[in-house]
Amino acid sequence: MTRDTDQLIAGLVDTLQPASPLRFSRGAVLAFGGLVLAIGLAVLQYGIRPDLMAGHPHAMFILAGGLFLLLGLACTVATVAMSNPRVGSDRNGWGWAAATASLLPLSALAIALIEGQSAWLASEPDHGVICLGISLGLGLIFAAILVSWLRRGAPASPERAGLLTGIAAGCAGVVAFTFVCPINSIMHIGLWHGLAVTLGAMAGRLVVPHLVRW
């Protein structure tokens, strides 16, 4: 070790402060809190959807909400884990969840190709734009929590961290607004809810790396 490095080490030792280790469980609890907060805000602001209120949730609520929830969960787990870097860690499970959830927009695309204009109308574009905007807004809450967690840690791949944060946030926003949105058509869910996740992913990939580099 050179004299300079020895001096640097002495300087670093001198400024050592106790550091509470970032635990995965704590990050997961924070993320769960963010999702509950997003759902709470959505329900308080816009009211719960009628079938849920009646205690008889529609199958599409369970199916689509469940797929987006699983994708968001897989991306959140991978993102939270990225704060504790280590060589050899490989969390690619989110890719399978993404492939499964992509069946929703792919189904909508297939229907749109077959039915054309009527499929567009079935997506209820007026309500769809509202769904998209509110889902992205709710997703921002979730994204803020994940980004603050990543900034405390040391994500070794900021680009991947950004992409996963964006998908997780998009899914969280969509899941939260699914408790409000009363529309059960595959065209609406595949197009507008799928678009919220896609835009979230793009925004995350573009913006988050700049916020979490260290």
Added chain:
Amino acid sequence: MRAEDATLARLMASSQKGDKRAYAMLLEEAGKWLKSYYRRRVAPDHLEDVVQEALISLHRKLASYDPERPFLPWLAAIARYRWVDHLRKLSRVKETAIDTDFAGAPEEPAIAAKLSLETLFAKLPDAQASVIELVKVQGFSIADASQASGQSESLVKVNIHRGLKKLAAMIERE
């Protein structure tokens, strides 16, 4: 966990609790490990700089180590990240050299940035502001900044590290 890793993991766990003796031993060992890691990856004249940057990263990201996991895979991830960053910096240096060849480029943004930096520098201790100005604004090497400021090279790095941290916090607050 291998014996060496288990020892380092124990030292790291103690360091996270604020044990300076354990931390000094850990940094000494980590420094040796990093030197051997980078020896085959960076040019000899950059070796010491990259090792020191990785040690500073270790210091800044102490909390990101989970004491229930092995230490060396964590250190290797830090080392790899700094290596990639080093390569990016090298490529940016080349780009900057090409940019400055364009004579007559508008200077207003640079002047505005400098004024803004000077406002921020005024809030920093002189020792930190002067070396940040020399290295990050005027493009001096650490060695040249050390000579110009009368600070040792390691002190220049520590002051830049602390000063930039303060600057980042200031910018975030503004």
